Amino acid sequence: MNGFICVNKPSGPSSFTIARAAGRALKTTKTGHAGTLDPMASGLMVIALGKCTRLLEYLSLEPKIYEFSVIFGQSTDTLDAEGAVIAESGVLPSENQLKNILKNFTGEQQQIPPKYSAIKISGTPAYKLARKGEEVEMKPRAVNIFSIDLRGYNGDNKQADFIVSCSSGTYVRSLARDIAKTAGAEGFVNRIHRTKTGRFDLSAAIDYQSLNNPDTSLHDLTKHIVGAIDAFDITEKTIVTDDHQKHIKNGKKIILDKTVLNSTLIAFDESGQLSAVLKKADGDWYHPQKVFY
Numbered sequence: 001m002n003g004f005i006c007v008n009k010p011s012g013p014s015s016f017t018i019a020r021a022a023g024r025a026l027k028t029t030k031t032g033h034a035g036t037l038d039p040m041a042s043g044l045m046v047i048a049l050g051k052c053t054r055l056l057e058y059l060s061l062e063p064k065i066y067e068f069s070v071i072f073g074q075s076t077d078t079l080d081a082e083g084a085v086i087a088e089s090g091v092l093p094s095e096n097q098l099k100n101i102l103k104n105f106t107g108e109q110q111q112i113p114p115k116y117s118a119i120k121i122s123g124t125p126a127y128k129l130a131r132k133g134e135e136v137e138m139k140p141r142a143v144n145i146f147s148i149d150l151r152g153y154n155g156d157n158k159q160a161d162f163i164v165s166c167s168s169g170t171y172v173r174s175l176a177r178d179i180a181k182t183a184g185a186e187g188f189v190n191r192i193h194r195t196k197t198g199r200f201d202l203s204a205a206i207d208y209q210s211l212n213n214p215d216t217s218l219h220d221l222t223k224h225i226v227g228a229i230d231a232f233d234i235t236e237k238t239i240v241t242d243d244h245q246k247h248i249k250n251g252k253k254i255i256l257d258k259t260v261l262n263s264t265l266i267a268f269d270e271s272g273q274l275s276a277v278l279k280k281a282d283g284d285w286y287h288p289q290k291v292f293y
Contacts, residue, residue, distance in 0.1 A: 001026050001027065001028040001049050001050050001222075001225075002049055002050035002051045002052050002227075002228065002274065003048075003049050003050070003052055003225040003226055003227050003228060003231075004034075004046055004047065004048055004049065004052055004200070004225065004226045004228070004231050005022060005026070005046075005047050005049065005206070005221070005224055005225050005226065006044060006045070006046055006047075006200050006201075006202070006204050006205035006206065006224070006226075007022060007044075007045045007047055007205055007206055007207075007208055007211065008042075008043065008044065008045075008202060008205040008206065008207050008208060009037055009041070009042055009043060009044070009045045009208055010042055010208050010209075011039070011040050011041065011042045012039060012040075013039065013208070014039050015033050015036045015037050015045060016033075018033065018045050018047065018208060018211075019031045019032060019033045019045075019047050021208065021211040021212060022047040022049070022211055023047075023049070024211070025210075025211040025212070025216070025218075025221055026049060026218070026221055026222070026225075027218065028049050028050050030049065030050050030051075030053055031047055031048065031049055031053065032047070032048045032053040032056050033045055033046065033047050033048065033056075034046040034047075034048065034056055034059050034061055034197060034198075034200075035061055035064065035168065035194075035197055036118065037192075037194060038080070038173075038192065040080055040081065040082055040192070041172075041192035041193070041194065042191075042192070042193050042194075043066075043067075043192075043193040043194035043195055043202055044194045044195060044196065044197055044200060044201070044202040044205055045194075045205075046059075046197050046198075046200045049225070051228075051274060051292050052228050052231075052274075054277075054290055054292075055228060055231075055266065055274075055277070058232075058236070058264060058266060058277065059198065059231065059232075060198040060199065060232075060233065060236070061168045061197050061198045062167050062168055062198060063146050063165040063166065063167070063196065063198070064165070064166055064167070064168060064170065064194060064196065064197050064198075065163065065164070065165050065166075065194065065195045065196035066163070066164050066166070066172050066192055066193065066194050066195070067151070067161070067162070067163050067191075067192075067193045067195060068161075068162055068163075068164070068172050068175075068176060068189055068191055068192045068193065069159055069160065069161045069162070069189065069190050069191040070159065070160050070162070070176045070179065070180060070187045070188065070189060070190070071157075071158055071159050071187060071188055071189075071190045072089075072091075072092050072093065072158045072159075072160070072180060072183075072185050072186065072187045073088060073089060073090070073092070073158050073185075073186060073187070074087065074088050074089075074186050074187075074188060075087040075088075075177070075180070075186040075187065075188055076188045077115075077116065077130070078114065078116040078173070079114045079116070079173035079174065079176065079177050079188055079189060080173055080188055080189045080190070080192075081188060081189070081190040083116070083188070087186050088186060089185055089186040091183070091184050091185040091186070092155065092158055092185065093160075093180075093183035093184070093185050094155075095150070095153040095155075095160075097183055098150050098153065098160055098179070098183065099150050101179060101182050101183055102148050102149070102150060102162075102179070104182065105145050105148050105175070105178070105179065106145050106146070106147060106148060107144065107145065108142060108143070108144045109142075109143060109144075109145065110140035110141065110142060110143075111140060111141055111142075111143045111170065111171065111174050111175070111178070112138050112139075112140050112141075112174060113126075113138050113141060113171050113174055114126075114138070114171055114173050114174055114177075115127070115129075115130045115136040115138055116130050116131075117138075117171065119138070121136060121137075126138065141169060142169075143166065143167050143169055143170040144166065144167035144170075145164060145165075145166050145167075145170065145175075146165040146166060146167070147164070147165045148162060148163070148164040148165070148166075148175075149162065149163050149164075150162055151163050159190070162179075165196075172189060172192050173188075173189050173192075176188065176189040199231065199232075199233070200226075200231075204224070204226075206221070206224050227272070228266065228268070228274045229268050229272045229274075232266050235262060236262060236264075236265065236266060237265060237266045237267070237268060238256060238261075238265045238266075238267050238268070238278070239267075239268055239269070239270060240254065240267045240268070240269060240270075240275055240276075241270070242269075242270075244267075245269060245275060245293075248267070248275060248276045248278075248288045248291060248293075249291065249293055251288060251291070252288075253281055253285045253286060253287045253288075254278070254285070254286055254288075255283075255284045255285050255286075256278075256284055256286055257284065261280065261284070261286075262280075263279065263280040264277065264278070264279055264280070264289075265277075265278045265286065266278075267288075274292045275291075275292060275293070276288045276289070276290060276291045276292060277289045277290040
C-alpha cells in the first residue's frame with residue numbers, strides 16, 4: 001500500500017497514534033506523517049504509506065492554514081489550555097486593537113518556540129526537560145506568516161478567533177502568546193484546527209473514527225489514497241523513459257531534456273509508478289538519490 005491519505009484528527013490522540021491507526025486500517029506497517037499536531041490540536045494530518053514514507057522530506061508542506069482561538073486573562077506554561085497557569089491579568093484587548101496588532105505579525109520574523117515542544121536541546125526533547133523542572137532556553141527561529149486575520153471576538157468570554165496561513169515550523173501556541181503580549185495582556189490557545197498543508201486540504205480527509213470502525217471496508221479507505229504522482233506539483237516531478245530506468249536501476253546518472261528543472265525531482269515511469277528521487281548533478285545530469293524498484 002503506497003500513497004498518502006488525509007485524516008481529520010480529533011483533539012486528544014497524538015500524531016503517532018493517528019499514523020499507527022491509518023497503518024493498521026490500511027494493512028501496512030510502514031507509515032509516517034507530514035507535520036506533527038499537538039494532542040490537543042485537531043484537523044488535517046497527511047499520512048504517508050509504504051514507499052511514500054521515503055518521500056516525506058520532499059513534500060511541499062506550505063502553506064499551513066490553522067484556525068485557532070485565544071483566551072485572554074491568563075498565561076500557561078505550555079501556552080495552551082492543558083498547562084498550569086503562570087500569570088494572570090485583567091487586561092482585555094479590544095477587537096480593533098487586535099486587528100491593528102495583527103498587521104505586525106505578517107511576513108518573515110523570528111519566533112521563540114514553546115519550551116513544551118519536541119525541539120531537541122542537546123539531544124533531548126525540550127518538553128522532557130521542562131517536565132523535569134529544568135530551565136529551558138528556546139532559541140528564536142525564522143518563520144513566515146503569509147496572512148493572519150481576526151475571525152471572531154467575544155468580549156464576554158474573553159475569546160478571539162483567528163485564521164493564519166504560515167510556513168512550516170511556525171508554532172501557533174507561540175503566535176497566540178505573542179499576540180497577547182503585544183496587546184499588553186496574558187493569553188493562551190484553547191483551540192487549534194489545521195485545515196491545509198501544502199497541496200492537501202481538510203475537505204479530502206477521512207474521519208479518524210473511520211480508521212477504527214470495523215464496518216469501514218479496506219476498499220472504502222483506499223478510495224481516499226492519493227498516489228505519489230498526484231501529491232507533487234508539475235515542477236517537482238518528471239516522467240522517465242524505459243532507457244532512463246535502466247540507468248537509474250544501476251545507480252547511473254541520466255540527462256533530462258527539460259528547460260526548467262528543480263534541483264530535486266520525483267521521477268515516475270510512463271505508467272505513473274514511483275521510480276526514483278533524482279538530484280541535480282552538473283549541467284542537465286541528474287543522479288538517483290533514492291530508487292524505488
